Amino acid sequence: MSKKHTFQTEINQLLDLMIHSLYSNKEIFLRELVSNASDALDKLKYLTLTEEKFKNLDFNPRIDIKFDENKKTLSIIDNGIGMNEEDLINHLGTIAKSGTKSFLSSLSGDKKKDSALIGQFGVGFYSAFMVAEKIIVQTKKAGEDKAFAWISDGKGEYEITPCQKDSQGSEITLYLKDEDKNFASRWEIENIIKKYSEHIQFPIYLHYTHINYEGEGDKKTEKKEDKIEQINNAKAIWKIAKNELKEEDYKEFYKSFSHDNNDPIKWIHTKVEGNLEYTTLFFIPKNAPFDLYRVDYKSGIKLYVKRVFITDDDKELLPQYLRFIRGVIDSEDLPLNVSREILQQNKILSTIKSASTKKILNEIENLSKEEQQYKEFYTQFGKVLKEGLYSDFENKEKILELLRFDTTDKEMLSLKLYKENMPKDQKSIYYLIGENKDLLKASPILEKYAQKGYEVLLLSDEIDSFVMPNVGEYDKIAIKDASSKQALEELGLQEVDEKSKKDFEELCKSIKEILGEQIKEVTLSNTLQSPVALVGEEENAMMANLMRQMGQNPISMPKNLELNINHPIIQKINTMKNNEEFKGLIFLLFDSAKILESGNIQNTKDFTHRIYTLIQKTL
Template structure:
């Protein structure tokens, strides 16, 4: 078969150039990413071998090998995992199968422009790292140090091997090749300026810093002389170690590996549950929002293990969708090793694990919200809209989520909780008022709020699209109903404001009678275009406003549907 030449996706070509020139202060992460990919390949095959040992060919001794060739100026990362075929190479290395690639390129390009402010290299690198962490483009970091990358691979169970090759400048080739066994070699032809990555001591330092927690042995091949092969990592699952023996740096590096992320975790949850049901979780909440958080296919990136054996990273029953920002692992002692994907949805043990994880996560969020509200505000900015999906998805956790929810309002500068809102309610106020719309500043200036401002009544500003879905189903908080300020009946007759009420009482009856002919004329002119025309005390400056009828769908929800 003749060699085939392909062109990268247009966005990938731009991305390769941006990544290769943006992480100059963090180049060594390319090795972490390659080791992480190799570990995943071994995990996938180890799981497949639980039900069919044939693909392993009797070799279940998984390992990752690093080889240096100073004469050829190459560094090679080898694994004996599941390998790839031609289609895999085209799909995995020729494209980025994510809808937000162009958005990533745009953000990265914007971040490299001169803003007129001086930034240190470390600071700039940190910004880029955070951006790349949102999109996960680890393999392409190899072009920071290599002017050519080759991938020699053979899929487990196949007889054919394939070679992928690219200089990262827009094209790649795929050709048939020879490889004795399954697995993958990633061969980096290093740039002349990157000879440090041929130094065994430098390689060992990088592995110990970034990949010591990998559960598969990472072996540095000797040169055939006095120095023999050397295992560089402890090769034990981090989550099985006592928490007191794990440093924050080790947790962070594990997060980078498990989530393929570049940011640091905002929160780490490492717990073991023992009893009728035993499991360990090592979970993380990111400090940055993933770009595809609201994509329809987005799921929690939490890997399921059973007795330290990787099972799947696509277990829908493990984490509710409103916690899909979570990253990490769950290791069960009780689930069967041969659990099938069909069993995920209906396994009672998995349901209990899911319930326990949800309870613990929300409990830790509650502690953070109470003790460090400023830090919690960062979480809410990133993930609050997603968490609120749980208000209509899981009624059993509704009260917990309402307690965690934060909102902007007409009287507060920052975020406020429903509990704090309730404590500030005016005498005579019986409901929690809100108004929804796309922009907080725009809805805060709405004529619907004039009367509320005049009486000093606080109104919550609901700007997330999800708000229009959960509000009708939730209905109330601690006995206080939610009421839209843009809905009929949201008048403030019972709310006391002595200064205003005294002035109004004298004129109220007289004005009411005087306006009746005008209201009647409006009804005639408008006809069936409106349900009713009535006088209201909610307006203090504007002559008129439109409100939603009782029982009708809110205007924004109607527009979305």
């Protein structure tokens, strides 16, 4: 009995986009459907080797493509795992994860870019509606008796009805739009498969009709012959020797594997033999995956055992800070029926993970020798690399070498170059953490370091407050918060003389009484250029960062308010009486120091009132 269903709201939006938008790269629909067919074959191949009820299944994995130029139809057929009625609803009518929402929210109006994102967001099946006015999916799940047909024109509804199908697997038939009938063509299909799916590891067969002409003139007759031709290489590229592969082979495999239309920046192809035998092929993408900073990010690594696909959903195959890496791990030593729980504690995988991490970091180090290319890489993935400072102690020093920092004088500076540029009397590497670079550059604290000719690292990534206070040192040089008492003491600047301390003693006392617990104490300086500055390191930065992640405001530790005794404003205020006008000016100075420090103040209403009062008095 036929049943009608309504698409999930997000899928309706997606289908509307597919059907009514003009894409410059429609051909990717075939890449997506072939990739889905390959995944279905992978899953059944695994079951035939691990599940008793499937071991006697006559399974010769393959993908077949058929077309009819007259009827304007194109069919993609696999004999893989197949789907039952529940699967059809879950996979073709609903998206459980937020891939569709993320895809829709990422659209920028650039159609070329939009079509390139389709596969990355896991919505590849729906790309078929770019070229089809109607789609029928006939499918039968392996090990089950019933077959079903899924039918839709992409206009808000789909229908599921029982159908007749002898073998397991799926047959997807596209009824092409008039303007896209060129996809029902032998040469078009061959070109697309060669471009995107050459290294799919299952054979792809194209069914076509070959026409021969016999005789001459009026006696010339047309003879049709049905033919089947394999149109892809069907080899696991990672198992092919490196010297037998060309750059284009790697690039084409990457695109079919990752659903990314861009070439990768680098690839790392490794074969290991000895106590352990395994092969890895990793790619460094040009652009960050859409879910890079999501907790439920999709792993970019597929695990195989003896070329049998095991999983693409294990986040432990590489460290989390390398989650942007795409690729394959193929082990000869793991058992085929290895479970996910066993994988997480498996010593073989742990060894592969450790060795692979070092290989990838070494390749990133090689990449860093190309300044412009590394800048592009670091813009995409620099923040993620920093996570390794607290999660991968084994490679901490290597990661530090790979990090780049903006400083008070330079951009994209490595710690190695920072150290080489340090004046002889500089004792530590100094950094300042804040919400953005502009605020940091305006910090009065930097005036002290500029006076000594010391560069300061300007850190404005959210993760900086979490990792940097715990780094400790680089190459035996201490790394310190530039606003800390310990760092400021190292500057060795001339202290305020006793006479000045006595001259400003009452002012300091009055300011402390007015500001109370908002500051720790009032100190004096003869090295600032600004009239005031808040000085003191962020205490318990790790806890503060965790509180921010939980949506709570961290407890703010009071800092010292430092006065520049040489500034005309401070010298003038030192002669004033402690009255309401005096208090208003003190609060203004304190708020100005807060703004320079963090870009915000607690009570903007009082601040603006004091500004207006001062303006009125001046006028």
